[in-house]
Ligand SMILES: Nc1ncnc2c1ncn2[C@@H]1O[C@H](COP(=O)(O)OP(=O)(O)O)[C@@H](O)[C@H]1O
């Protein structure tokens with residue numbers, strides 16, 4: 001079973017507007033509400049790929065109900081901790097350019113936080129856990145580290161997709177995969193890349209700090225995979241981008257789902273690239289057939 005953990009789920013409110021003028025009344029041309037939050041997206045894609053998954057995390061209020069109803073309608077397993085406050089709403093404004101305004105997230109009580117720690121302790125060595133996304137401010141700064149300590153005691157492997165100090169703090173515990181995008185990698189090391197060698201250098205740094213595999217994702221420019229033995233360059237297929245929200249989460253799901261089946265990082269990387277692009281080319285997250293039809297168009301070379 002692959003468990004995902006989303007500490008700060010969201011309704012992603014996708015708003016299309018042709019011409020937005022700040023300070024004036026604007027009308028939407030169309031809108032769409034989707035369940036969001038990084039771990040939930042990972043679970044939705046794993047389910048599409050027919051990999052057993054259960055989404056864990058904190059969920060609350062009418063917004064939380066929207067998410068649980070959606071997931072239950074799609075038969076995605078969940079085992080959330082129900083919290084007192086409302087799950088957040090993240091605004092994704094698609095006008096001339098794409099603007100995102102993510103909510104801070106609800107307050108989570110100490111008792112609620114402890115319930116999730118107790119849940120992850122019950123995983124077994126056969127399971128994998130994907131920890132994804134930002135933390136609501138109310139949680140202690142070392143909450144991700146607390147989660148990791150509790151679950152690796154069982155021997156389960158974990159992957160983590162978060163940023164900054166929360167990411168740095170769990171690298172020594174040996175995540176199977178971390179997947180910063182270019183911007184997140186620069187922020188993590190407080191640097192600005194000017195050439196490809198910079199990306200290669202800092203990608204390898206993450207291996208040295210403890211990650212077993214690293215993917216640096218670069219949106220339409222594909223991604224780089226760093227393993228113990230080699231570096232691979234992945235080229236994404238081209239296509240019409242409809243909504244790239246969740247492309248990174250889809251990439252993680254594609255990678256870990258395939259890795260569980262084959263144990264082969266290169267094939268897993270291909271599935272990750274196809275899943276990320278298939279989501280970028282869809283309004284919602286990708287469907288299985290969209291992902292599979294892109295697999296042949298993904299190119300991976302050892303560099
Ligand atoms: N415009 C695009 N065209 C083709 N593939 C894309 C595009 N945007 C994202 N992808 C695919 O999804 C992956 C993850 O996207 P990226 O935007 O880098 O992640 P994140 O959503 O975490 O910022 C990319 O490496 C690529 O494979």
Ligand SMILES: O=P(O)(O)OC[C@H]1O[C@](O)(COP(=O)(O)O)[C@@H](O)[C@@H]1O
Pocket residue numbers: 008010012035036037038039041090102132133134135244245246247248249250
């Ligand atoms: O937890 P964070 O970092 O605030 O991000 C949450 C947002 O990220 C998403 O999971 C999308 O992430 P990616 O585009 O990086 O795959 C949205 O569904 C959600 O609104």
